[in-house]
Amino acid sequence: MEFKYFDIPGVVEVLPRVFGDARGAFFESFSAQRMQEAGIVGEWVQDNQSRSDRGVVRGLHFQAPPYAQAKLVRVAAGRALDVIVDIRRDSPTYGRHQAVVLDSERYNMLYVPVGFAHGFTALEDNTLFLYKCTNYYAPQAEGGLLWNDLALNIDWGVHNPTISAKDQVLPTLAEFNSPF
Numbered sequence: 001m002e003f004k005y006f007d008i009p010g011v012v013e014v015l016p017r018v019f020g021d022a023r024g025a026f027f028e029s030f031s032a033q034r035m036q037e038a039g040i041v042g043e044w045v046q047d048n049q050s051r052s053d054r055g056v057v058r059g060l061h062f063q064a065p066p067y068a069q070a071k072l073v074r075v076a077a078g079r080a081l082d083v084i085v086d087i088r089r090d091s092p093t094y095g096r097h098q099a100v101v102l103d104s105e106r107y108n109m110l111y112v113p114v115g116f117a118h119g120f121t122a123l124e125d126n127t128l129f130l131y132k133c134t135n136y137y138a139p140q141a142e143g144g145l146l147w148n149d150l151a152l153n154i155d156w157g158v159h160n161p162t163i164s165a166k167d168q169v170l171p172t173l174a175e176f177n178s179p180f
């Protein structure tokens with residue numbers, strides 16, 4: 001299991017060791033000890049899974065404290081362009097985003113710390129998106145940012161996505177008051 005770090009502090013890509021043979025492949029999708037050593041911290045209490053066809057955009061979402069969630073995200077089938085935005089007020093990279101392609105053939109994962117808005121584009125049909133969370137679902141604490149806010153300057157890889165009505169009316173970064 002190898003780890004890749006980015007200019008945005010705290011974000012970690014996990015590149016697991018994959019064991020391929022005539023039957024297929026095997027890899028460890030979670031290791032509390034190895035991940036803590038890499039700075040991937042938190043008590044993982046809830047696993048989620050969503051299925052999206054090509055052109056779906058979900059996000060940008062977060063849960064406000066005290067229900068804030070760190071996430072460990074990957075795809076079990078298909079591919080996704082994962083996007084996270086730093087919304088930690090005192091961060092030198094506030095408002096900046098990081099995009100990483102999650103590929104079910106590369107088995108890579110991304111650690112999204114507390115203090116980030118998160119979303120993704122499904123790049124293929126039947127993209128199965130799996131993620132661990134460090135806090136339970138708390139709809140009363142949900143917040144978000146408008147996916148196509150020009151100030152975020154995010155290339156989602158799609159111009160006319162399938163997106164929920166809820167996500168189409170999220171605030172822009174300028175309108176938004178971060179709880180982090």
Ligand SMILES: Cc1cn([C@H]2C[C@H](O)[C@@H](COP(=O)(O)OP(=O)(O)O[C@H]3O[C@H](C)C(=O)[C@H](O)[C@H]3O)O2)c(=O)[nH]c1=O
Pocket residue numbers: 048050058059061062118119120136137164
């Ligand atoms: C997130 C969540 C949702 N739900 C229910 C609530 C709705 O009836 C239904 C769909 O929820 P929503 O439209 O919020 O699903 P997504 O748009 O995929 O939301 C997720 O998308 C982005 C990418 C994220 O990072 C978050 O984990 C999460 O906000 O599932 C639950 O029962 N539990 C949950 O933890």
